Amino acid sequence: MKDLHVKEPIPPTRRIHKLVLTGGPCGGKTTGQARLATFFENLGWKVFRVPETATVLMSGGISFGELNEEQVLDFQEHLVVTMMALEETYFSMAEKCSQNVLIIADRGVMDASAFISRENWERILTKLNLEDIEISDNRYHQVVHMQSAALGAEKFYTTEDHAARFEGLELARERDRRAMDSWRDHPYVDIIDNRSDFDSKINKLIDVVVRRIGINIGDRFKANSRKVKFVVSSLPKDEEFPVKFTDFQVVHHYLHSAQRGFQTRLRKRVRNGRATYTFTVRKPQIQGQTVEVKQPISQRDYLNLLSHRDDAHLPVFKTRRCFLYQNQQYQLDMYKSPCHPRCKNLILLETFTTLDDQEIMASLPPFLRVKREVTGDPAFSMYNLSLRGDWQESVDQFCHRLSSDDESESDEVYDVKKAHERLTCLSESSDD
Known part of the structure; x- marks a missing residue:
């Protein structure tokens, strides 16, 4: 809101910023999350990190590639319920903090729609009494898509650093496209591609979050910094x-x-x-x-x-x-x-x-x-x-x-x- 009588904007006394980090396999989400947390903690913010729910569930013995169609649908339904419960825990903790809070969700609820048909997704929403706009636009302030290394940085693509990752290059590209498409209606989506080196990619991630929140940190993340x-x-x-x-x-x-x-x-x-x-x-x-x-x-x-x-x-x-x-x-x-x-x-x-x-x-x-x-x-x-x-x-x-x-x-x-x-x-x- 603009005020002609105030030269500098007056920020709220306390901020809670809910961020979704999504993207294709081997896109840099893990490193990006760690660097984001360190940066905002250095600014005196409290940082909560919501773990990737699918990885938590699959670490218990579920192999997504072995599920039949009925099991996939059942898994995605429970995934949504579990993910929302996890997020609500961190949302509640943030409301009770006296500091500014950044909540980083390793994938958000809409990511679950990327693995099933639109028809089956609608069935899950109806069963859980949910609407797209509520679990997308109104739930998170910002979505950042970290593009898979399978698109433009193939030499860096690997499945070694993630226990639940198994995708080859073509499947990784398809997963990246589906993840991006699942968030197409969110009003604040930033896409971080592979046109620069990896360190610059992570810096760009931090930069788009900082800018969206409205923090002035000078030329910290400029390309020639x-x-x-x-x-x-x-x-x-x-x-x-x-x-x-x-x-x-x-x-x-x-x-x-x-x-x-x-x-x-x-x-x-x-x-x-x-x-x-x-x-x-x-x-x-x-x-x-x-x-x-x-x-x-x-x-x-x-x-x-x-x-x-x-x-x-x-x-x-x-x-x-x-x-x-x-x-x-x-x-x-x-x-x-x-x-x-x-x-x-x-x-x-x-x-x-x-x-x-x-x-x-x-x-x-x-x-x-x-x-x-x-x-x-x-x-x-x-x-x-x-x-x-x-x-x-x-x-x-x-x-x-x-x-x-x-x-x-x-x-x-x-x-x-x-x-x-x-x-x-x-x-x-x-x-x-």
């Missing part, structure tokens, strides 16, 4: 920090990988005593593109995976502070003990920008004492910082070619002595 990193020597005390911030206690563990060229890590993130867990697999490059698959996991899975930690790396403990300054999102990583001496008192600032080097330095928050930009410097990569041994004694493990946010790997020899000198020089100046 790049990640930049700086060493910070000092920052104000918590009570004197001039903008609102959210602190998380974060622990990273690197794991042994069973496949050559793959890198795996765990992250535990705690806020107000509540922990979330993420498992990340970084795959080797395909056609010059590196793919990271992020998956939310349970505490039990986290503890089980910890037994596979790589003892060549120390666990990394940080306080991660997220804040907005002049519509730009920033992240401060403050390394904590226990840690390798190289990480003592280390503070790194990260953001995304389209500005050139001189412009970005001038636009950084003035309440932070920024020493120098270290974007792309392997001396400040978390992968290298976490190495247990001294860099000069473990040259073969030191990774000098950075191609992801936290880590990299290469077989080439690198001048680790100079890297150590750069790190030591800036770290010592941070103690001044």
Whole structure:
């Protein structure tokens, strides 16, 4: 609603945004959901994730491909009932939250219509006393369709990362088309295709959700936006920090990988005593593109995976502070003990920008004492910082070619002595 007497829109005091993530097989929903949750939690939102109901049911022994027509119809009916019951639980919890809430539904009720004929779908609606408009337009605020890798990114299509996925390329394309068609009448549908690389695809997902809600975060997700990193020597005390911030206690563990060229890590993130867990697999490059698959996991899975930690790396403990300054999102990583001496008192600032080097330095928050930009410097990569041994004694493990946010790997020899000198020089100046 417009108001001529107000220069800036006044947002509601509390928001609940109900989002459906849908799409064809191997479209990036799992990684997209994890990245969305992290982004909005950094903004101070509460995030609820409704699990994919079909996967929950099929994990109990149901194989969709083995069902006859009568069983398929019966399964879809119970799927709708179960899905709506699950969603209502999260909707109810959201209403009782004092924070802004993002609810991410891994597929929505209309997705069930993609697997049966229109006639059978109408029979289910009639039996359950439901109408299309109520379970589509009026139930969710936004639908985002993540296009299957089977359409335009065939080299990345796989069935390995999902226990309930079995579709070949042609069937995956058909499932993608049907999923898209099932939501054609919803007023707010965004389609994320495969014209860009995978990381850009995930960024576009976050961007369309942010824009639909109406959050201004500057140029964070513009096509030419790049990640930049700086060493910070000092920052104000918590009570004197001039903008609102959210602190998380974060622990990273690197794991042994069973496949050559793959890198795996765990992250535990705690806020107000509540922990979330993420498992990340970084795959080797395909056609010059590196793919990271992020998956939310349970505490039990986290503890089980910890037994596979790589003892060549120390666990990394940080306080991660997220804040907005002049519509730009920033992240401060403050390394904590226990840690390798190289990480003592280390503070790194990260953001995304389209500005050139001189412009970005001038636009950084003035309440932070920024020493120098270290974007792309392997001396400040978390992968290298976490190495247990001294860099000069473990040259073969030191990774000098950075191609992801936290880590990299290469077989080439690198001048680790100079890297150590750069790190030591800036770290010592941070103690001044």
